[in-house]
Structure formats: C-alpha cells, structure tokens
Amino acid sequence: MSQSNKALFIIFGGTGDLAQRKLYPSLYRLYIKGFLEEQFAVIGTARREWSDEHYQEIVRDSVKKLGGSEEQVEAFSRHFYYQSHNVKDTEHYNTLRDLSDDLDKKYDIGGNRIFYLSMSPNFFGTITSHLKSQNLVNDQGFNRVIIEKPFGTDYESSKALNDEILEAFESEELYRIDHYLGKEMVQNILAFRFSNPLIEQVWNKQFISNIQITLSEELGVEERAGYYDTSGALRDMVQNHIMQIFSLLTMEAPASFNSQEVKEKKMNVLTSLKQLSAEDVKANFVRAQYAHSNKKSLNGYLEEENVDKDSSTETYIAGKIELENDRWSGVPIYVRTGKRMAKKEAQISIVFKKSASPLYDTEETAENIITLYLGPSEGFSMTLNEKKIGMSMDTTIMKLDHLRSEGTIQESPEAYEKLLLDCLNGDRTHFAHWEEVSNSWKYVDAIRQAWDQSNEKLAQYEAGTVGPEEANELLAKDGHEWVWNPK
Ligand code: BG6
Numbered sequence: 001m002s003q004s005n006k007a008l009f010i011i012f013g014g015t016g017d018l019a020q021r022k023l024y025p026s027l028y029r030l031y032i033k034g035f036l037e038e039q040f041a042v043i044g045t046a047r048r049e050w051s052d053e054h055y056q057e058i059v060r061d062s063v064k065k066l067g068g069s070e071e072q073v074e075a076f077s078r079h080f081y082y083q084s085h086n087v088k089d090t091e092h093y094n095t096l097r098d099l100s101d102d103l104d105k106k107y108d109i110g111g112n113r114i115f116y117l118s119m120s121p122n123f124f125g126t127i128t129s130h131l132k133s134q135n136l137v138n139d140q141g142f143n144r145v146i147i148e149k150p151f152g153t154d155y156e157s158s159k160a161l162n163d164e165i166l167e168a169f170e171s172e173e174l175y176r177i178d179h180y181l182g183k184e185m186v187q188n189i190l191a192f193r194f195s196n197p198l199i200e201q202v203w204n205k206q207f208i209s210n211i212q213i214t215l216s217e218e219l220g221v222e223e224r225a226g227y228y229d230t231s232g233a234l235r236d237m238v239q240n241h242i243m244q245i246f247s248l249l250t251m252e253a254p255a256s257f258n259s260q261e262v263k264e265k266k267m268n269v270l271t272s273l274k275q276l277s278a279e280d281v282k283a284n285f286v287r288a289q290y291a292h293s294n295k296k297s298l299n300g301y302l303e304e305e306n307v308d309k310d311s312s313t314e315t316y317i318a319g320k321i322e323l324e325n326d327r328w329s330g331v332p333i334y335v336r337t338g339k340r341m342a343k344k345e346a347q348i349s350i351v352f353k354k355s356a357s358p359l360y361d362t363e364e365t366a367e368n369i370i371t372l373y374l375g376p377s378e379g380f381s382m383t384l385n386e387k388k389i390g391m392s393m394d395t396t397i398m399k400l401d402h403l404r405s406e407g408t409i410q411e412s413p414e415a416y417e418k419l420l421l422d423c424l425n426g427d428r429t430h431f432a433h434w435e436e437v438s439n440s441w442k443y444v445d446a447i448r449q450a451w452d453q454s455n456e457k458l459a460q461y462e463a464g465t466v467g468p469e470e471a472n473e474l475l476a477k478d479g480h481e482w483v484w485n486p487k
Contacts, residue, residue: 014044
C-alpha cells in the first residue's frame, strides 16, 4: 500500500545531469505509484535563466518513457517550477523563500522541505548557511538536506564540510546519499545473510576462505574528467560504495533496521579495520591506469579529453582489506574497481574453504562459492560439488543460478527512488552516517598518503580488459584467484 507524502523539493543543480537522469525519473516513479500525489512541488534552481515552461518540458522529456499516460506526465510536470539562482547572492534566497512559501500554500504542503544539493560540495556551506539565515528552513514541517558525494577529498576536508553544514542543520536532518545503498541487491545482502540460518551459520572465518568485491565499469571517464582526474578510483568508488558494501557484508546482525542500530553495527567493523602502514599499502594495494587498446580501438586514460597528460590518477584499484575481530581475522577481503574494464559488472563472491574430508581432498573438488550479482545482472549463484555420473566416486562441479529476468529488474525500484522515499519518511537507515564516512576517509587517506610518498609507477591495463596482471598476483600470493575473470 502506498501512502502519499507532502513535500516541497528544492533542487540545487536542477539543470544538471543527475537531476535529469535520476531525480526527475525517481520522483515520477513515486508519483505514478501514489507515494506523491497532489501535495508536492519541486523548485529547480541553477545559474541559467530558464522559464517554468522550458523546465517542465525538460522534466517531461526525462520521464516520458517510464510508463503512465500522457496526462500523468503532463500533470506531474506541472508541479515543477524553475528559479534562476546564484548560490552566493543573499537576495536570491529571499526570492526562493517567497516562491517556496507560495508553493507551500498552493499545494497545502504543511512546511515539509527537502533541500537537494546536487552540485559541487564547495557550495554546500554557502547554501546551507543561507537557507538558515534567509528563513528557507521552516518551523512548520520537517527540513531535510540531501547531499551528494564527494563528501570532501579526505578526512580533514570532509570534516570541515560536515561542520559547516551542521551549523545550519541538525545531524538527523542530513541525508548523505550513497546510491549503492539504495540498490535492490545491496539491500539484499542483509536479507540473504540474516534471513537464512543456513547462510549466517557459516558466515565467518571458520568456513570462509576469502571474500571478493568487484565493481567494474565498461565506460571510461567520459565527460567527467574534470572531476575524476582529481579524484581517481580510490576516492570515487572505494571510500563510499566499496566501504559500504564491505560493512554490510561483514557487520554483525542489527536488532532491527533502525538507522542507529545499523550504524552501530557498521561502525563496529569499520573500527576493526586493520590499519595500514606504507609497507602494507605497497604489498596489498595495486593502482593502475587504462592504456590505449589498438585491438578494441579505445583511448588510453591520458588520451581522454580534459585529462592532464602527465596525470597519475588511478582509474583502477585492487586491494586486500583485513579486519581484526573475532568473526573475520585472517580472512582477506579483496576489492577491485576500475573504469574501462571488460564489462560492467558489480558482484560479490564468497569463497568457502575446501572440504576437509579425506574422501574428497581431490583436485576436482571445487571450493563452494556464493556470488551475489549486484548489477546489471541481479541474483545469486552457488557453486557446489556433486558426484559425477558413472562408475567412479569422482565429483563434478554443480552451479546453481538464480538470476532475475530482465523484466523483474526493470520493475524493481531504482536506487534513487527508494532513497528519496526513505528521506520523505525520515528514515536514514540506507544513508551514510558521518561516523561511517569519517572512518572510511581515514582508511583511504592512509592509502593515498602512501601512494603520494612512493615513487613507484602506476601499473597499466589495456582498455577493455579485466585489469592489470598485478591484481592477479595480489591474490596469487595468498594462494587465491579472482572468481570473476572474463577473458
Ligand atoms: C558513482 C561514481 O558514484 O558511481 C561513478 O562517481 C560511477 O564514477 C558510478 O560510474 C557507478 O554507479 P553504478 O550505479 O552505475 O554502478
């Protein structure tokens, strides 16, 4: 049963790519499902001068292929208003406040406001302080601020950013989006682990040999080089998405899905991370950059537009993360992510220890492996052994797949859709809390610092491949290999 919500959304960065690709489609899906009905409005702001009509046209374009009738698309788009806005100009906030107050009355919204900051974090502090001083923050309903990563570039800058925002808003009003936390299959990690006693019993160092998290992308840096060249894979994907997935995979069971409970359990693992010395980083992390591929006619990273020709930004990272706690000590958790790899694939493999039985201590007997496919394929697979048909008692590998059909994937809610609904409901469970963010920054800062101080050259991998050979060596040293290894 859907329940309709009341809110005024004020989107900073309303002309941007994220707004058009994700936010408007997600709001539309909530609208056709009845989570938003009549009592909502959206104000898009950005520097450009756009009319409401033009803005509504853009909104209609971004949602028209998502089902629903033409009338629904039209009616939805009529809730959208555009206000040209310079984030540094106090007077502009007064105009925005008047428009907000008018729309609040017009749609009978009751003062609920969601401020969505979809622009450079350099402006977060300026925006939030003006929202407060010019009374856009309202005392009738709720006030919630959603911010998009990057939350800073290291621990220090993220702390400064956080402190700045908290001068104007309470921490419970702040929603840090990590869209991976809204993905169906990422949320499924908890269901898979904690609703299946069969699984949870063996989810520990006694049975598990190693865990592998892969977030590989087929696309290169595209038009985002300006941002990416200062970020690299470590900050872009590890600090946030990978550390969150890692926490969900390794944390103890929370007593409920309450946001505080879940946060505490995640924090227990994040504070048990084995701290990294410069030698550990050298031994356990590989950074690399994609190189030109003649075979696939793909540019190398240094040939991409807006990339500094001497750039040493990593477009790929692989590493071994270790935890020092009862459940996990001694179990390596291998992670890797990169751009311009062979295929878009996000997956987690849990590799179990081999059978200890002398009966089946043979070459043919495989390790049991459970794979969670996070996207674009979604589902699970499990590798077991069974008896080979025939006279001998030899074994053969049996693979059980449970992959969702294309149709089911299409029907499942989008990450942003779920997260926007959670924010409307005041539920911060699937958002990143400050303690989590700050701990992951401290961890990745140690890696970054070790790299900055080292004069070792970046590894290279041919564009369109699975990554550098060094990443295979990383596992080989421990007697393991990557489960996902397309040729
Ligand atoms: C973003 C990164 O957070 O996640 C991008 O900034 C990356 O560089 C994207 O492409 C990947 O998300 P998804 O949902 O396509 O796997």
